[in-house]
Amino acid sequence: xxxxxxxxxxxxxxxxxxxxxxxxxxxxxxxxxxxxxxxxxxxxxxxxxxxxxxxxxxxxxxxxxxxxxxxxxxxxxxxxxxxxxxxxxxxxxxxxxxxxxxxxxxxxxxxxxxxxxxxxxxxxxxxxxxxxxxxxxxxxxxxxxxxxxxxxxxxxxxxxxxxxxxxxxxxxxxxxxxxxxxxxxxxxxxxxxxxxxxxxxxxxxxxxxxxxxxxxxxxxxxxxxxx
Amino acid sequence: xxxxxxxxxxxxxxxxxxxxxxxxxxxxxxxxxxxxxxxxxxxxxxxxxxxxxxxxxxxxxxxxxxxxxxxxxxxxxxxxxxxxxxxxxxxxxxxxxxxxxxxxxxxxxxxxxxxxxxxxxxxxxxxxxxxxxxxxxxxxxxxxxxxxxxxxxxxxxxxxxxxxxxxxxxxxxxxxxxxxxxxxxxxxxxxxxxxxxxxx
Numbered sequence: 164x165x166x167x168x169x170x171x172x173x174x175x176x177x178x179x180x181x182x183x184x185x186x187x188x189x190x191x192x193x194x195x196x197x198x199x200x201x202x203x204x205x206x207x208x209x210x211x212x213x214x215x216x217x218x219x220x221x222x223x224x225x226x227x228x229x230x231x232x233x234x235x236x237x238x239x240x241x242x243x244x245x246x247x248x249x250x251x252x253x254x255x256x257x258x259x260x261x262x263x264x265x266x267x268x269x270x271x272x273x274x275x276x277x278x279x280x281x282x283x284x285x286x287x288x289x290x291x292x293x294x295x296x297x298x299x300x301x302x303x304x305x306x307x308x309x310x311x312x313x314x315x316x317x318x319x320x321x322x323x324x325x326x327x328x329x330x331x332x333x334x335x336x337x338x339x340x341x342x343x344x345x346x347x348x349x350x351x352x353x354x355x356x357x358x359x360x361x362x363x364x365x366x367x368x369x370x371x372x373x374x375x376x377x378x379x380x381x382x383x384x385x386x387x388x389x390x
Numbered sequence: 391x392x393x394x395x396x397x398x399x400x401x402x403x404x405x406x407x408x409x410x411x412x413x414x415x416x417x418x419x420x421x422x423x424x425x426x427x428x429x430x431x432x433x434x435x436x437x438x439x440x441x442x443x444x445x446x447x448x449x450x451x452x453x454x455x456x457x458x459x460x461x462x463x464x465x466x467x468x469x470x471x472x473x474x475x476x477x478x479x480x481x482x483x484x485x486x487x488x489x490x491x492x493x494x495x496x497x498x499x500x501x502x503x504x505x506x507x508x509x510x511x512x513x514x515x516x517x518x519x520x521x522x523x524x525x526x527x528x529x530x531x532x533x534x535x536x537x538x539x540x541x542x543x544x545x546x547x548x549x550x551x552x553x554x555x556x557x558x559x560x561x562x563x564x565x566x567x568x569x570x571x572x573x574x575x576x577x578x579x580x581x582x583x584x585x586x587x588x589x590x
Contacts (some may be wrong), residue, residue, distance in 0.1 A: 173473070180478050187530035197482045236430075242431035243551045244530040247524065251477050258475030282399055282458070286466050289408025290415075297412060328574065332445045333582050335413070340453065340588045343409045347402040355401055 165372040169273030172261045175202065178380045182387040191387060193223060196254050203260040204377065205274050211263050215256045222248065231322060231347050272363040275282050289346065296342065304334050310357070338364040403454050404462075410450040411463050415470070417442035418517070433521055433556050437563040440514035444571030445578045447510045447589070452579065455500035457492055460509070464488025464516075483519025487512050503579075507572035514568035521560060525552050542562075 182195060196219050203212025227243050253285050267288075306314060307329045313319055320327045335362065422439035425431045451460070463487045471481035495509035524531060528548060536544050 176472060176475070180472060186534065189534040190414065217539070230535060232569055239550045240430040240432075241522075242532055242535060242547065244432050245535065246528075246551070247432055247477075250524075250531060254475035254477070257474060257477070258533065262474065281402060282462055283469065285401070285404040285407035286411060286462060287469065290470065291468065293409050293412045294416075297416060329582070335432070335451050336446065336549060337588060338404075338448065339409050343402065343406040343453075344408075344505070347400075347405045347482065347486055350405065351401055368505050380494050388493050 165205050166370075167206065167376065168367055168369050168373050169265055169270050170277060170367075171369070171377060172265060172375040173273070176254065176257060176261065178384045179257050182384050183250055184388040188246065191233060192249065192253065193220070195383065195387070196220075196256070199253060199257045199260070200378075202257070205372075205376075206260060206264045208260045208264050211260045212256075217254055218221075219256070222252075224229050229332065268363075271367055271369070272361075272365045272367050274364065275361040276367055280325075287352075293342070300335065300338055304331065305336065318363055399456070399458065399462075401457065403459065406450070407459060407462050410446060410453070411466050411470075411503075413446045414443050414450070414463065415467065416536040417446055422517070423563075432493035432562065433552065434516065436517045436521070436560060437567050438566050439517050441569040442547055442571065444510055444568070444573070444575035446575075446577035447513065448506060448572070448579050449583055451500045451506050451509070452583070457496045460492035461496070463568075464492075464501050468515075477523075479519035479521070480517050480521035481519070487514075488503050489514035499554065500537050503576045504549055507569065507576060510572035510575070511565055511568040514564055514571075515561075518560065520556070522553070525557055528552060539560070 179195065179199070196216055200212045200216040203209075222245065226249075229242060230238065230245070266320075271284065271288055274287070308315060311326075311330065313323060313327050313330050315327065315331055321340075391505040418439035420436045421441040425438035428437045444455050454460075464487070467488070468481040468485040471484065472478070488560075491509035494512060496503045500506065528551060532548070532551060537546055
């Protein structure tokens with residue numbers, strides 16, 4: 164098990180994005196998936212790396228050996244769908260591993276070290292914080308709608324469109340606006356406006372593992388684009 | 391409370407950007423997700439994604455009426471998309487379309503509702519990036535799955551996937567849905583949020 168710098172992880176993601184952007188789909192992608200799987204296992208994410216890898220190989224063999232036997236419209240639509248899946252799969256898989264193995268504080272400290280401007284960092288930090296809140300709000304909104312006999316489903320929408328729209332958007336947006344005001348006061352109280360650079364208790368630095376992984380992914384891009 | 395930091399954004403603006411960014415993203419995922427997962431409907435993801443976010447977008451423009459606000463949303467969505475492994479066509483599409491949308495809405499200082507709806511329509515074009523890249527690059531994406539067929543079969547299947555017709559349905563459908571969603575947003579703004587004093 165190794166630990167990687169969040170900046171290294173970001174670079175790995177970018178390199179896989181570059182690879183998928185400039186290479187043709189084919190057998191090389193299997194090598195990339197193998198690479199990503201090994202990286203994931205080194206990071207200690209066994210479930211997140213082995214299961215997606217198995218799904219990938221299943222889809223890949225299906226595309227090569229099962230798909231030619233299917234005819235007609237299903238064949239065409241599967242062809243397009245699989246093509247899109249294959250293009251996104253390596254990035255999504257690596258992203259799943261990285262998100263699972265990185266803590267948000269670690270990520271933010273990495274961002275601060277990269278000198279990313281605050282206009283980007285603050286919204287991002289708020290977003291991570293706000294995702295679970297929306298989920299919570301959503302269940303309250305659903306309860307409140309049920310009290311009025313409304314349902315946030317397509318069927319409920321057809322029955323009573325304007326009431327559903329009001330009951331859905333108004334509480335969602337009002338609570339979002341209120342949260343924005345409250346969070347900004349809280350953040351200002353905690354000194355988010357200080358002109359000094361952000362400090363962090365977490366020590367973030369490049370180690371030998373980072374260098375080895377970086378070099379191997381650099382090789383991957385060159386191999387992917389040239390070969 | 392000091393109102394502005396070095397770039398002309400107050401902390402409140404930045405936090406509002408974060409929160410509305412989440413809502414925009416969730417709205418797109420909620421109705422777009424099912425489209426993307428079903429093989430025959432994959433190409434209509436942008437239509438689904440444009441369906442819900444109109445009112446969120448309108449209120450956002452009212453709350454952060456600054457040129458950079460929408461651009462930062464685009465940049466943040468682009469970054470988040472990259473980190474979560476979305477295809478680069480969509481990420482870059484979001485970034486570019488948000489910037490263009492900001493310019494259009496900014497022409498009228500974010501006060502003219504018609505221009506704001508136009509901005510939302512432009513913003514909704516963002517997720518099409520992936521499919522446009524796919525359309526122009528079909529050969530490298532699906533070529534390996536067709537190696538066994540004859541030459542003619544190959545050409546037939548290549549032209550059957552993502553026909554011009556599919557692309558037109560996708561573009562026109564997205565524009566119409568975005569227009570409706572944006573107009574719903576304007577209506578909700580007038581009916582609810584302006585009266586409640588939230589749109590300020």
